[in-house]
Amino acid sequence: MTEGSPRYKRILLKLSGEALLGSRQYGVDPAVCAFIAQQVAAVRSRGVEVGIVVGGGNIFRGMQAAAQGMDRATGDYIGMLATVMNGLALQDAVERTNTPTRVMSAIAMNEIAEPYIRRRAVRHLEKGRVVIMVAGTGNPYFTTDTAAALRAIEIGAGVLMKATKVDGVYDADPMTVPGARRYDRLEYADLLRDQLKVMDGAAVSLCMENDLPIIVFDLNGPDNIARVAEGQQVGTMIAGPVGAHA
Secondary structure, eight states: OOOOOOSOSEEEEEEOGGGGTTTOSSSOOHHHHHHHHHHHHHHHHTTOEEEEEEOOTTTOOHHHHHHTTSOHHHHHHHHHHHHHHHHHHHHHHHHTTTOOEEEEESSOOTTTSEEOOHHHHHHHHHTTOEEEEESTTSSTTOOHHHHHHHHHHHHTOSEEEEEESSSSEESSOTTTSTTOOEESEEEHHHHHHHTOBTBOHHHHHHHHHTTOOEEEEETTSTTHHHHHHTTOOOSEEEESSTTSOO
């Protein structure tokens, strides 16, 4: 791990459900959870407060179910429950690093998770606990990207870190288009105008309205979470016009 000073005091890490798959076709790979947990613990040990929002696409995707005829709201609720399972798996992995962790759910399930209450979440962060926020916003029709943007703003995070399988935002799919160009920096308006499939419009708009920078980066790079927290050039920074941030 590098020795720079953290640039951000508090971060919100957005993990897709697919990020937890590893080489599996379905479910959670404990080795991937352990890899993420070690990075999170290393960042927290540097004094950075860490919130995490996790998706559920490795278990269930509401949008796909809706496309096949399921009621969209029902599909979204099932997807929210999938995020709870992922959150519990991640909590177990993070706690194995001797890092205190809390799962907070937007849908009440008192036996396994605390209810999400903004002030309580902030208090946990201030006490050095990693807070894993699950069940999206608690409402259908909102993606976990939007939930991540909302939670990041609510808890006063300095940056929204979106972990992906690629090392930033490209002008085309780098998996299928050789020579696709990676951006080091974009403005929110670029994402909305060019419809770059990085985050949905509601999430980008929330970040833009609240001047919350987004960094899209490769989760699989060693120490990338720490490097982003330190302000190193990793992935693609999405923010307002140059000069809007100190």
